[in-house]
Amino acid sequence: MRPKRRLTLKPDAVLHRAEGAVVVDLSGDWSAPNAHECEAEAAQVLAGVKERAAVTLNARGVARLDTLGAWVLSRLVHDLGEQGAPATITVTQPAHKILFEEVRYRPLPESHRTRQFLVPDMLADIGKVMVDAMKDLVNGIAFLGSFIAGCINVIMGRSRFRFASLVAQLERVGLRSVPIIVLISMLVGGIIAQQSVFQLQSFGTVSFVADLLGVLVLRELAVLLTSIMIAGRTGSSFTAELGSMKMREEIDALRTMGLDPIEILVVPRIVALLIGLPLLTFISSMAGLFGGGVVAMLYGGVSPEVFLSRLQNAIGINTFVVGMVKAPFMALVIGVIACIEGFAVSGSAESLGARTTASVVKSIFMVIVVDGLFAMFFASIRY
Amino acid sequence: MVVTEASTGDVARRAQVDAVIRVHDLEVRFGEKIILNGLNLDVRRGEILGFVGASGGGKSVLMRTILGLATKKRGKILVFDKDLDTLSVRRREAVERRWGVLFQHGALFSSQTVRQNIQMPMREYLTMSERLFDEMAALKIELVGLKPDAADKYPSELSGGMIKRAALARALALDPEILFLDEPTSGLDPIGAQEFDDLIATLQRTLGLTVFMVTHDLDSLSGVCDRIAALADGKVIAEGPIETMMASQHPWLRAYFHGSRARRGSLETGHFRSSLRRDD
Ligand SMILES: Nc1ncnc2c1ncn2[C@@H]1O[C@H](COP(=O)(O)OP(=O)(O)O)[C@@H](O)[C@H]1O
Ligand SMILES: [Mg+2]
Numbered sequence: 001m002r003p004k005r006r007l008t009l010k011p012d013a014v015l016h017r018a019e020g021a022v023v024v025d026l027s028g029d030w031s032a033p034n035a036h037e038c039e040a041e042a043a044q045v046l047a048g049v050k051e052r053a054a055v056t057l058n059a060r061g062v063a064r065l066d067t068l069g070a071w072v073l074s075r076l077v078h079d080l081g082e083q084g085a086p087a088t089i090t091v092t093q094p095a096h097k098i099l100f101e102e103v104r105y106r107p108l109p110e111s112h113r114t115r116q117f118l119v120p121d122m123l124a125d126i127g128k129v130m131v132d133a134m135k136d137l138v139n140g141i142a143f144l145g146s147f148i149a150g151c152i153n154v155i156m157g158r159s160r161f162r163f164a165s166l167v168a169q170l171e172r173v174g175l176r177s178v179p180i181i182v183l184i185s186m187l188v189g190g191i192i193a194q195q196s197v198f199q200l201q202s203f204g205t206v207s208f209v210a211d212l213l214g215v216l217v218l219r220e221l222a223v224l225l226t227s228i229m230i231a232g233r234t235g236s237s238f239t240a241e242l243g244s245m246k247m248r249e250e251i252d253a254l255r256t257m258g259l260d261p262i263e264i265l266v267v268p269r270i271v272a273l274l275i276g277l278p279l280l281t282f283i284s285s286m287a288g289l290f291g292g293g294v295v296a297m298l299y300g301g302v303s304p305e306v307f308l309s310r311l312q313n314a315i316g317i318n319t320f321v322v323g324m325v326k327a328p329f330m331a332l333v334i335g336v337i338a339c340i341e342g343f344a345v346s347g348s349a350e351s352l353g354a355r356t357t358a359s360v361v362k363s364i365f366m367v368i369v370v371d372g373l374f375a376m377f378f379a380s381i382r383y
Numbered sequence: 384m385v386v387t388e389a390s391t392g393d394v395a396r397r398a399q400v401d402a403v404i405r406v407h408d409l410e411v412r413f414g415e416k417i418i419l420n421g422l423n424l425d426v427r428r429g430e431i432l433g434f435v436g437a438s439g440g441g442k443s444v445l446m447r448t449i450l451g452l453a454t455k456k457r458g459k460i461l462v463f464d465k466d467l468d469t470l471s472v473r474r475r476e477a478v479e480r481r482w483g484v485l486f487q488h489g490a491l492f493s494s495q496t497v498r499q500n501i502q503m504p505m506r507e508y509l510t511m512s513e514r515l516f517d518e519m520a521a522l523k524i525e526l527v528g529l530k531p532d533a534a535d536k537y538p539s540e541l542s543g544g545m546i547k548r549a550a551l552a553r554a555l556a557l558d559p560e561i562l563f564l565d566e567p568t569s570g571l572d573p574i575g576a577q578e579f580d581d582l583i584a585t586l587q588r589t590l591g592l593t594v595f596m597v598t599h600d601l602d603s604l605s606g607v608c609d610r611i612a613a614l615a616d617g618k619v620i621a622e623g624p625i626e627t628m629m630a631s632q633h634p635w636l637r638a639y640f641h642g643s644r645a646r647r648g649s650l651e652t653g654h655f656r657s658s659l660r661r662d663d
Contacts, residue, residue, distance in 0.1 A: 347539020
């Protein structure tokens, strides 16, 4: 229940008729907590005065009056006038007098409420989404261009390389992600090994679990798991950081100092991702194989010697390379999307949240699309 | 039903003044750093109290502590003679409805338009027709001197002065009895600041508001404030009308009120900016 202030008197309006004139005696609190009653009383008076006669609103008995009460009453005066019953308010308290002067009725600008139409709005939304997707693509390419230009500036020595910043980012992107990535990769490796052992048992070829695991983890799983984790963990924080800097005009401040936000904020972050993601992918591969190996031994009874020799047989250097080659591309996709979304934050807290979500969703989606493209590419060159 | 809270010894001692806010022996600290140290202050009903003090001295902290946003280590705060710490949630809300706050940086909700910002507390607490909601918002917008087209703008589309005004409109949404203002005129041009002061003075007279105003604006202090309280070393070192402040021998107050800024301004020439406060 909403708290109601005690000790407030209900507003009241009583109509008297005397010698062709109408007098309305007002009493009680005409104030915000009684908003509903104020409106109701005023409407009653308006409905009660049917004749075309002079009306006097006697506000001497009003206990409390605030802007809301004064507004409702002066609106009543106006509405009575429209009805053909010229009305006046008599006030004695000086404070009320000033209030009525401040809050005299005047037509206020209408609020613009946009009307909604279901079908046209839906069509418009679909169109907008398509246009936005195209814009995203163009933006992405433009941003990639300015990132590369920033890198070239740094390489050519035209601007300072921010080593400290890179190391700090690398620690956040790389080092601090290690535990969670190791944990998840081990678990997923273990689960896959368990499923493989379970299925292979019926063929009596349990030791083939190493083949399955090796190919799956090295080619696909390690890089996908790592990229998705990093998109959620690091991409979102890039977007939130850059976005809140944008909101507080920190990015504008950099620009006015003649500093390029791309070089200062974006290059270290994306370069850190470019270095960190392959390393994490490698760690993830090893952890996945380890987790799978442990499960194969405990659950499938495959001894480590057998597991390792089968693994050696099953995978070549190409299996490993296919996984690792993808990592920097994933880093680029995640970094570029995160930074674009960060810079696209506008003034409101809501937009920061929306952009952060968009950053994660788009990164994960693009990571999977890129992985699919690579799969097609490697299949066609038979690597 | 008559609502009176148990009086404390402190209240009895200072009962002769009709104070809506009483702060007694307040201590606030962040970690080991003591910000307020045994602060006493009364804000009287219907007055405009100007609160001055060095930047970083703890003015905002005092305001936040009175509002219950910062926790105190020691001391007692009574608002409308009620100790907010001991009130039930519902009674606390009832008190909170009776004050309006203008934060130093506006604190407008960034995802809502100015109109929605103003209507937000109204919609929470009041029932009235949609038409009246819109009219009240438009009225408050006009009252604080914003153009009508500001109503549908988002806070990020407003200038600093407009943010202050919009935030004041929101603070006034429920026609409060106490108005807390944290540096309301900082960042306004002198004309805007003058208008703001006049507005506060008018509102104070018409609505019988009590105003607690943190300010550095010497013109506001001399123009609209009934009393001034000065904060230094975590305590109120002086309290009284502008003349008391001017006459004080405390080195910080001397520097504040007799420094070159004060001399250049209107303080010493006697041309006070506003004559609105002369009551009829
Ligand atoms: N949440 C907080 N945590 C730690 N210190 C704070 C916090 N809020 C304020 N302070 C410190 O309290 C002191 C007073 O701050 P404040 O009241 O904002 O100053 P001002 O008088 O300018 O309004 C400052 O030194 C500030 O650093
Ligand atoms: Mg402050």
